[in-house]
Amino acid sequence: MALGYKTRKRLSLLILVVGLPLYIVAAVTVVNLLDRPPIWAEFLVYVALGFLWALPFKFIFRGVGQADPDETDD
Secondary structure (H helix, E strand, O other): OOOOOHHHHHHHHHHHHHHHHHHHHHHHHHHHHHOOOOOOHHHHHHHHHHHHHHHHHHHHHOOOOOOOOOOOOO
């Protein structure tokens, strides 16, 4: 089932405005549960979690910044 351009655009906005801040809070909570590791390990955890949040949503974000392919030029 393919999502339409407008649906992907709305969904990507929802993910960035609501989902990303929630994910940031979860990532900080995970690091705090590790009893504040050394700064280099904390940096590696944040970098890894920064890449991991986008992987499941890659198909939604692809092509959203381009012009609507369904729109006709009249």
